[in-house]
Amino acid sequence: MVSDPQALQPIDAASAGRRAAMKALVAIEKAGLLSDDLFDQVSAFASLDQRDRAFMVELVRGVLRYRATLDWRLGLLSDRRIAKLPTLVQAVLRLGAYQLLYLDRVPDSAAVNESVRLIKQQSRRLGRDWSGFVNAVLRGLLRSPEPAWPDVVQDPVTALSVRYSCPAWMVERWCRTWGTERAEALCRATVEMPPLTLRVNRLRTSRTAFLAELAAANVAASPTLISEVGVQLARATSVADLPGYAAGHFYVEDEAGQLIPLLLDVQPGQRVLDACAAPGGKTTQVAALMENRGTIVAVDRATARLSLVMENCRRLGVNIVTPLMGDMRELIQAETASGAGRWAVARRESALSVPFDRILLDAPCSGLGVLRRHPDGKWYKTPESIAQHRLVQQDLLAETSRLLRPGGVLVYSTCSIEPEETESIIDEFCQFHCEFQRESVAPWLPPAGLPFVTPQGDLSTMANMNRMDAFFAARVRRSE
Numbered sequence: 001m002v003s004d005p006q007a008l009q010p011i012d013a014a015s016a017g018r019r020a021a022m023k024a025l026v027a028i029e030k031a032g033l034l035s036d037d038l039f040d041q042v043s044a045f046a047s048l049d050q051r052d053r054a055f056m057v058e059l060v061r062g063v064l065r066y067r068a069t070l071d072w073r074l075g076l077l078s079d080r081r082i083a084k085l086p087t088l089v090q091a092v093l094r095l096g097a098y099q100l101l102y103l104d105r106v107p108d109s110a111a112v113n114e115s116v117r118l119i120k121q122q123s124r125r126l127g128r129d130w131s132g133f134v135n136a137v138l139r140g141l142l143r144s145p146e147p148a149w150p151d152v153v154q155d156p157v158t159a160l161s162v163r164y165s166c167p168a169w170m171v172e173r174w175c176r177t178w179g180t181e182r183a184e185a186l187c188r189a190t191v192e193m194p195p196l197t198l199r200v201n202r203l204r205t206s207r208t209a210f211l212a213e214l215a216a217a218n219v220a221a222s223p224t225l226i227s228e229v230g231v232q233l234a235r236a237t238s239v240a241d242l243p244g245y246a247a248g249h250f251y252v253e254d255e256a257g258q259l260i261p262l263l264l265d266v267q268p269g270q271r272v273l274d275a276c277a278a279p280g281g282k283t284t285q286v287a288a289l290m291e292n293r294g295t296i297v298a299v300d301r302a303t304a305r306l307s308l309v310m311e312n313c314r315r316l317g318v319n320i321v322t323p324l325m326g327d328m329r330e331l332i333q334a335e336t337a338s339g340a341g342r343w344a345v346a347r348r349e350s351a352l353s354v355p356f357d358r359i360l361l362d363a364p365c366s367g368l369g370v371l372r373r374h375p376d377g378k379w380y381k382t383p384e385s386i387a388q389h390r391l392v393q394q395d396l397l398a399e400t401s402r403l404l405r406p407g408g409v410l411v412y413s414t415c416s417i418e419p420e421e422t423e424s425i426i427d428e429f430c431q432f433h434c435e436f437q438r439e440s441v442a443p444w445l446p447p448a449g450l451p452f453v454t455p456q457g458d459l460s461t462m463a464n465m466n467r468m469d470a471f472f473a474a475r476v477r478r479s480e
């Protein structure tokens with residue numbers, strides 16, 4: 001595991017990063033989620049420099065990605081159940097094990113010694129010294145050969161859960177829905193590092209020109225195979241330092257996400273509603289497809305996230321977006337109530353009062369299709385959260401569809417492929433709203449996207465987990 005000793009130097013010295021990672025893991029465990037600003041808060045509190053912060057983030061995300069696997073390996077060497085240990089001890093053991101098993105550039109001795117030192121410093125807080133225990137378990141891990149994985153045929157749920165670090169309920173659900181082989185592909189995807197993918201902003205440049213700009217700056221990149229406006233970088237890097245960032249030449253977005261706006265078939269001059277818009281990835285792509293002509297009303301209920309939409313619009317040169325803050329359902333109900341009153345004719349036109357040619361409903365969802373980007377989600381999402389999201393999705397679809405003009409098109413999308421949040425939402429919607437017909441998305445995809453069209457005519461990128469996130473999208477049209 002030991003590589004170039006010079007490269008190791010800064011990491012060996014990174015005890016501040018380890019300590020901050022321990023604190024972050026304990027905070028996540030307490031809160032039950034990784035909040036957007038946790039890394040900022042912890043690094044400000046610990047006065048971390050850039051390098052230590054990056055190390056902390058890598059450690060925390062790594063532990064979250066591999067938590068079940070780490071616990072299984074540690075559990076084989078401990079006489080106590082890992083889940084029953086004090087949270088601080090769990091955090092330090094997982095951090096140590098993650099460095100030993102997955103971080104080649106950290107010397108084994110540093111991983112063990114720093115973990116022992118870290119837990120010793122917590123003795124007063126814990127009411128006892130756990131350093132002997134941590135030392136014994138981590139040294140055991142270092143000495144013991146890799147154990148045989150549990151057998152997939154005999155017990156697929158345990159086997160996939162341990163091997164790909166997924167909660168048992170999720171594995172059980174995927175095995176039941178898709179069968180063991182596809183469930184394994186889904187589980188494997190959660191431990192893969194996603195590529196860094198950019199969408200070229202066609203309002204400012206072309207993909208060919210942008211690739212040349214990257215090449216001139218010695219940034220290795222290649223065109224994406226399915227999206228015709230995507231670029232994949234060979235290595236992760238700080239996005240703001242890439243050429244063309246300030247000039248708005250690109251937006252960071254997975255290839256699957258780049259396919260969704262195409263399904264709207266927008267035209268310059270149209271009136272479009274983006275019902276759940278923040279942070280604006282799809283809004284800004286729709287604007288580019290409209291050649292920055294027409295109107296997009298971008299709604300989101302989160303104020304801070306809605307300001308991101310406008311920030312992104314500014315950077316990318318999009319100037320046809322009207323932001324509207326609020327819960328889409330309440331906004332529509334208020335609109336309908338005011339429209340039904342006796343002063344309706346005289347009332348002031350609102351952003352929602354004229355029907356839309358196109359509506360995008362990129363609905364809030366369980367996000368189980370993007371766990372490789374948000375590994376913390378493996379541990380705080382529950383089966384109940386899928387059911388809760390379904391109710392909101394049904395409501396949002398029923399409400400927003402009322403704003404579509406006859407002959408208009410609505411695209412419903414999620415970054416989840418769970419049937420309850422995807423095709424069954426559309427099946428049920430079409431069943432109870434016979435003025436809407438489901439249409440195939442095939443005509444609007446680039447040729448390389450056609451293999452991802454389902455028998456119902458929807459888009460599902462699950463079959464290609466290795467390169468793209470798992471997204472779902474369906475298209476419905478309102479009768480003339």
Ligand SMILES: C[S@@+](CC[C@H](N)C(=O)[O-])C[C@H]1O[C@@H](n2cnc3c(N)ncnc32)[C@H](O)[C@@H]1O
Pocket residue numbers: 275276277278279280281282283299300301302305326327328329362363364365396
């Ligand atoms: C999947 S994200 C949208 C991503 C966005 N379309 C993009 O491509 O960048 C879902 C968004 O819906 C917003 N949201 C959730 N429930 C909402 C509601 N009832 N009304 C309006 N926005 C909502 C969330 O704040 C979140 O920003």
